Amino acid sequence: xxxxxxxxxxxxxxxxxxxxxxxxxxxxxxxxxxxxxxxxxxxxxxxxxxxxxxxxxxxxxxxxxxxxxxxxxxxxxxxxxxxxxxxxxxxxxxxxxxxxxxxxxxxxxxxxxxxxxxxxxxxxxxxxxxxxxxxxxxxxxxxxxxxxxxxxxxxxxxxxxxxxxxxxxxxxxxxxxxxxxxxxxxxxxxxxxxxxxxxxxxxxxxxxxxxxxxxxxxxxxx
Numbered sequence: 001x002x003x004x005x006x007x008x009x010x011x012x013x014x015x016x017x018x019x020x021x022x023x024x025x026x027x028x029x030x031x032x033x034x035x036x037x038x039x040x041x042x043x044x045x046x047x048x049x050x051x052x053x054x055x056x057x058x059x060x061x062x063x064x065x066x067x068x069x070x071x072x073x074x075x076x077x078x079x080x081x082x083x084x085x086x087x088x089x090x091x092x093x094x095x096x097x098x099x100x101x102x103x104x105x106x107x108x109x110x111x112x113x114x115x116x117x118x119x120x121x122x123x124x125x126x127x128x129x130x131x132x133x134x135x136x137x138x139x140x141x142x143x144x145x146x147x148x149x150x151x152x153x154x155x156x157x158x159x160x161x162x163x164x165x166x167x168x169x170x171x172x173x174x175x176x177x178x179x180x181x182x183x184x185x186x187x188x189x190x191x192x193x194x195x196x197x198x199x200x201x202x203x204x205x206x207x208x209x210x211x212x213x214x215x216x217x218x219x220x221x222x
Contacts (some may be wrong), residue, residue: 002154016044017052027112029143036147040155050144057105058136061115068119073115085110089117103129105139198218 023031032053039046067075075084089110092100101123104114118128 017048020049021056024053024140025060029139032140032143033147033150035153036144036149038147039144040148040151046144046148050140053140053144057131057139061132061136062129063115064115065119065125065132065135068116069125070119072116072120082113082116085113086117086120089114090120093118093121093123098131101128102135102138105135123157 020031020035021119032049035044035049035053038044039049076086088102089100092104092107092110094104100114101118105111107114112118115132
């Protein structure tokens, strides 16, 4: 199985790393864990995987921050199902501030709206960008390392059977990670609901709900 995957990756070469960038721009850790595992077996370069995942995750959340800052109220009115998760993220931002920005990628269930929520706050572009860059590196490094170490551990435990059974074990490992992240989500949501904070000002940056700055009042007609 790994030989087949290696053949596909060798065929597409650098496009694989572009795929990791695009995937992490949009979503998740599962492909990063698998890529770290493949890196241990020499199928891909784990350093290139790290930087592709780092940059993809960073830029993806920069876009969500921009959308929250520029069109936050309008988008929440357009997609009202977002609001409960956004409010949980804002509660956590109030309480933990920079620590929340550093850790929200590990909080399953609200990570997709967290950057959007920070865009609704009074956190500056510069502060968010710097913290987000560090956070994306920590996230990418954590999951690439997890996959790489799992490859090492499975080979040590299974010996020659590592390639035959390693992918099955890796799948089980990913399921465990997913379940743990869901448990974190439940605890975080319970904590946020138990420690509510006052809502943010409606438009802390002087934007109307549609994202446009307040217009100056028109002069009275003669």
